[in-house]
Amino acid sequence: LKLLTLIGARPQIIKASALSRAIRLNFSGQISEVIVHTGQHYDENMSAVFFDELAIPAPAYNLRVGSGKHGEQTAKMIVEVESILELEQPDYLILYGDTNSTLAGAIAASKQHVPIVHIEAGLRSYNKKMPEEVNRILTDHVSTYLFPPTQTGVENLQKEGFTLNNQPPYTMDNPGIFNVGDITYDNSLYFCDVAASRTDITERLQLQESPYALVTIHRNANTDDAMRLNAIFDTLLTIATTYSTKLIIPLHPRTAKQMIALLKENLYKALFSSSKISFLPPVSFLEMITLEQQASLIITDSGGVQKEAYYYQKPCIVLRSETEWVEIVENGAAFLCDANPGLILDAYNSITKSNAIQFRKIYGDGKTAESILNILSGK
Numbered sequence: 186l187k188l189l190t191l192i193g194a195r196p197q198i199i200k201a202s203a204l205s206r207a208i209r210l211n212f213s214g215q216i217s218e219v220i221v222h223t224g225q226h227y228d229e230n231m232s233a234v235f236f237d238e239l240a241i242p243a244p245a246y247n248l249r250v251g252s253g254k255h256g257e258q259t260a261k262m263i264v265e266v267e268s269i270l271e272l273e274q275p276d277y278l279i280l281y282g283d284t285n286s287t288l289a290g291a292i293a294a295s296k297q298h299v300p301i302v303h304i305e306a307g308l309r310s311y312n313k314k315m316p317e318e319v320n321r322i323l324t325d326h327v328s329t330y331l332f333p334p335t336q337t338g339v340e341n342l343q344k345e346g347f348t349l350n351n352q353p354p355y356t357m358d359n360p361g362i363f364n365v366g367d368i369t370y371d372n373s374l375y376f377c378d379v380a381a382s383r384t385d386i387t388e389r390l391q392l393q394e395s396p397y398a399l400v401t402i403h404r405n406a407n408t409d410d411a412m413r414l415n416a417i418f419d420t421l422l423t424i425a426t427t428y429s430t431k432l433i434i435p436l437h438p439r440t441a442k443q444m445i446a447l448l449k450e451n452l453y454k455a456l457f458s459s460s461k462i463s464f465l466p467p468v469s470f471l472e473m474i475t476l477e478q479q480a481s482l483i484i485t486d487s488g489g490v491q492k493e494a495y496y497y498q499k500p501c502i503v504l505r506s507e508t509e510w511v512e513i514v515e516n517g518a519a520f521l522c523d524a525n526p527g528l529i530l531d532a533y534n535s536i537t538k539s540n541a542i543q544f545r546k547i548y549g550d551g552k553t554a555e556s557i558l559n560i561l562s563g564k
């Protein structure tokens with residue numbers, strides 16, 4: 186069986202490591218994988234670092250598409266992926282999540298009738314102004330295998346007319362839908378014990394003793410809107426100063442750029458001169474999960490980081506008004522606070538007063554990659 190895996194953005198590179206590992210450990214000689222990197226993310230700390238650290242096979246192709254407007258970026262990818270599919274003739278195209286790289290792969294492969302395997306299918310925010318929502322809906326509707334990570338994902342697909350329990354052979358018109366758990370849980374379990382000893386981030390940031398909140402922000406709805414970006418960072422400054430809470434903030438390049446462009450000068454200066462706030466460049470995955478495991482609280486608008494907060498049993502403030510990961514909110518472990526200072530501070534206060542959250546197991550057994558490969562290879 187020959188798989189062609191298309192990745193491009195940071196979280197996809199990390200997710201792909203779980204599938205590559207499962208191929209290496211359990212399917213060698215039976216399944217081969219050709220990795221194609223679109224180059225959507227290209228900085229060393231947004232891409233190469235993960236290949237090294239997570240032992241992902243080097244991409245056979247790097248399209249070096251880079252940044253750009255949606256149409257320009259996606260179109261360049263489609264052209265290149267189309268040629269590679271013609272050349273490589275894979276049995277399946279593996280796509281992750283909802284980025285422009287995902288959509289480009291979906292368009293190129295569906296027109297060539299290369300069956301698409303969509304990992305993280307069925308997730309919905311029910312907000313079509315999010316570019317990711319458009320990408321994931323379109324991808325799901327031309328996929329042959331849909332692997333939703335949760336029961337909610339399965340139900341979202343049913344609402345769009347997908348039927349469950351289809352019989353093989355699966356096709357775009359008769360897709361196979363399987364809830365196999367969340368592939369990100371594979372990595373979070375696999376690396377959690379070794380992460381801290383393989384990095385020196387705890388020592389470098391002198392985090393041994395003091396509690397801190399870990400913060401990530403990168404959604405375009407937050408970074409590209411001056412009101413929202415100022416409101417979020419103003420509130421973070423309040424948490425750091427009024428509540429004297431240490432904040433560790435690895436900055437996505439998009440956010441770093443937009444802070445310079447959009448934050449009020451006084452706020453920008455106050456943030457970067459605060460002894461309570463550490464801004465970092467993007468960190469490696471092992472550094473990130475070390476930071477997550479040692480944090481007392483996580484504040485984020487990231488999809489992946491919301492789930493990792495849950496895996497490591499950390500309360501989470503979500504800087505969005507909706508989430509695809511509704512189970513975490515229903516469970517009382519995450520609080521949807523939008524970019525609203527009042528909601529963020531209320532959630533902060535309620536989290537620091539009580540720690541009675543139950544973290545039910547909702548994302549599978551950490552063997553999602555293996556389950557996917559078993560299904561694809563007909564086991």
Ligand code: UD1
Nearest residue numbers: 194195196225226227228231252253284285316317438439
């Ligand atoms: C993309 C995905 C988003 C995902 C995120 C993960 C889309 C539409 N969005 O958002 O779903 O959550 O990746 O991190 O696909 N940049 C750099 N260096 C890099 C990469 C990006 O400087 O290596 C800067 C550029 O200024 C670029 C901006 O970040 O214009 C945004 O990058 P882009 O890949 O378009 O979107 P993300 O915000 O990263």
Ligand code: UDP
Nearest residue numbers: 195196435467468469470473487488489490
């Ligand atoms: N991550 C990382 N370094 C960072 C920030 C995030 O390794 O500095 C990891 C994080 O642990 C998670 C993934 O990147 O596995 C989430 O990606 P991101 O937040 O960029 O995108 P999203 O999940 O929202 O699509």
